[in-house]
Amino acid sequence: MNVKNSSGLWVALLGGVLLWAGWPSSPLTLLLFVAWVPLLHLAETTSSWKRFFGLSYISLLIWNILTTWWITKASIPGGISAFLANSLIMCLPWLAYFFTRKFLNRLIAGLSLIVYWMTFEWMHLNWELSWPWLTLGNAFALHPNWVQWYEYTGVAGGSLWILLSNVLVHNVFLRYQEEGRSPGYFKLAAAWVLTLGVPVILSVLTKQNLTLEHNKYNVVIVQPNYDPWDTKFAAGKEEMQLQELIALSQKQMDANTALVVWPETAVPYAVLEDQLKENRFLTPLWAFLRDYPHMNLLTGLEGRRLFPTRVSRYAQKLPDGGFVEGYNSAALFDSATIQIYHKSKLVPGPEVLPAFLGFMGPLFEKFGGTMGGYARDTTGRVLQTANHTFNITPAICYESIYGGYLSTFNQKGANLICVITNDGWWGNTPGYRQHMQYARLRAIESRKWVARSANTGISCFIDPYGNIIQQLPWNRKGVLKQTVAAFVSETFYTRHGDWLFCMAAIAALAFLLFLLYKTFFRKRQSTQKTS
Structure with missing residues (x-):
């Protein structure tokens, strides 16, 4: 294995470990705000979609095994099948992002990843092989004071919070590498800080507006x-x-x-x-x-x-x-x-x-x-x-x-x-x-x-x-x-139920239609040039 291949593997492993380390009942929840950065880095630095698929699959498989290994207590073959299948399905939004980012700037492409992933989570809530245990918004269960606004968004809001933080911090790092401490870098850094802090402030304000009632029963x-x-x-x-x-x-x-x-x-x-x-x-x-x-x-x-x-x-x-x-x-x-x-x-x-x-x-x-x-x-x-x-x-x-x-x-x-x-x-x-x-x-x-x-x-x-x-x-x-x-x-x-997931699904459909159009348009141009 050459140095480049080895480096990609270690980055993939790091991503899976970070996701596990931030999951309940671990107190290290803050890690989830940066846990997707390794996969975002791999999407940025990997040219082959097949290699990216393999690395992302390894990362997601590590997350599944380390976080839900206990399901093998029911059935070892069944548990292994669940790890392999769930990790495979999780790769789909990442592959869609990998192809979409070729036609869009990093920040807009990052938004496509957010809605692709949230659409995956919504589908995983509603089909027969449903397994929403690893829905990202579940990760704040240890910190209810952070997410009192779930009364408006449900766990979809938590998934959006985590994904947006990861997209922004990845863009902050890349902007710093390319431009140093430029105005663009400071704007992105400020946006990331606000993304982390504003939901917590909203949570405090939401909680203050509640009044508990009591009865004798x-x-x-x-x-x-x-x-x-x-x-x-x-x-x-x-x-x-x-x-x-x-x-x-x-x-x-x-x-x-x-x-x-x-x-x-x-x-x-x-x-x-x-x-x-x-x-x-x-x-x-x-x-x-x-x-x-x-x-x-x-x-x-x-x-x-x-x-x-x-x-x-x-x-x-x-x-x-x-x-x-x-x-x-x-x-x-x-x-x-x-x-x-x-x-x-x-x-x-x-x-x-x-x-x-x-x-x-x-x-x-x-x-x-x-x-x-x-x-x-x-x-x-x-x-x-x-x-x-x-x-x-x-x-x-x-x-x-x-x-x-x-x-x-x-x-x-x-x-x-x-x-x-x-x-x-x-x-x-x-x-x-x-x-x-x-x-x-x-x-x-x-x-x-x-x-x-x-x-x-x-x-x-x-x-x-x-x-x-x-x-x-x-x-x-x-x-x-x-x-x-x-x-x-x-x-x-x-x-209104999972309205935020539904909105993400509509946005994901728009991105996918754009991706199909651009792919078809590029193929047609290539055919015209060779003819």
């Missing part, structure tokens, strides 16, 4: 702490788990407890959803609800429904000729009624696979999933407590990283976000910590309280500013109680 969240690989789904231990969930709940309940929240799949049985009241295994649960008629229970369960014919590709055929659909469900119970929501944003691999990847089903079946995949609700379903105290957004596990999707619940009158999850599959890794931190951004976007019940942790209450008010640590059994307000107002973001 409280919410109780339970963390049972069952190992999903060993205890939780072990045959013969279901009744013990259910009784312990009830006992833990009763430790903190009082006359003002309007809602108790149990984690994802807390009901340790696969149950027919239209026969819940007849299910003898749930007799202790119904007795518990009758003893506390003023209280509502939100719990996760693994639901089933029977059908005489196949109703979807997820329905599995039974020996009697009928079909059964499986769901990862959230159920709201009171002493008389049941409301059920089926998880809609499903985890690629364990919970859903496109038809062309169906052969990978056995790799994920043991990871709390099904061979055929779960069916889903096609729209957000607000769960309303019997006394009308809370209208609940039921975010089941992975769904809590979809700000735009959760905003649709707020548009329907939701006033409390309840996250129910089981992060024990990942073990004591950065995965569960990142997942909890992301929930803080949902609180800011919607200005709603978040009650988060996690099987093995971290269970917590998060206020509408994104501050963690109470929490239970990882791998500890416990219960929390918190008086929370039911906020009915909407934010700009919950009214």
Whole structure:
């Protein structure tokens, strides 16, 4: 390997390491404001698109592996496939930028990179193999005081902030190399400083304009702490788990407890959803609800429904000729009624696979999933407590990283976000910590309280500013109680969703059309010259 090739490789590695080093739960978030500069440098100094593609792929693969290595706890082949595929898709906006910059000045070309990348993030939020864990705007979850303006932009604003900073600092360095301390250099440097500082100032001003409300009703969240690989789904231990969930709940309940929240799949049985009241295994649960008629229970369960014919590709055929659909469900119970929501944003691999990847089903079946995949609700379903105290957004596990999707619940009158999850599959890794931190951004976007019940942790209450008010640590059994307000107002973001991503997609389309035109025009000129 010659010196030039070796230098490019080290630059690519540096970019991947910087992205990882600035990601939650690392405190080095500021690194992200310069973490893309190595790839911008490679785009500037590499003449071959194939070489640039290879170097950018290495950089993005390093970022994916170092930041989300813990997904291999589910399946090593599945995790490796995710690293390779996600890194490949991430290269597409960089390749589009590499070609676009040939026809535009550096600063305008840098703007094309911003909208290309944001369009990629938006698409990654909305297709079947969705994996928005590394959306750049998620990186500020550790610093809610920096991004109180997410109530207007959602995480798209954070992605724009990071990308714009990187484009500007790269241009500052290049301008200094070319012109020294020229007026142009100082203008770009000033623009970069303003880019870093103005959003923080806006965040402080936004927060000062908020007023928290209070009421007398409280919410109780339970963390049972069952190992999903060993205890939780072990045959013969279901009744013990259910009784312990009830006992833990009763430790903190009082006359003002309007809602108790149990984690994802807390009901340790696969149950027919239209026969819940007849299910003898749930007799202790119904007795518990009758003893506390003023209280509502939100719990996760693994639901089933029977059908005489196949109703979807997820329905599995039974020996009697009928079909059964499986769901990862959230159920709201009171002493008389049941409301059920089926998880809609499903985890690629364990919970859903496109038809062309169906052969990978056995790799994920043991990871709390099904061979055929779960069916889903096609729209957000607000769960309303019997006394009308809370209208609940039921975010089941992975769904809590979809700000735009959760905003649709707020548009329907939701006033409390309840996250129910089981992060024990990942073990004591950065995965569960990142997942909890992301929930803080949902609180800011919607200005709603978040009650988060996690099987093995971290269970917590998060206020509408994104501050963690109470929490239970990882791998500890416990219960929390918190008086929370039911906020009915909407934010700009919950009214309009991912509007900023949509605007970026329109701009990206314009850049791509320009790129196609210039490429076609240049080829036509070349043909005319040779003819």
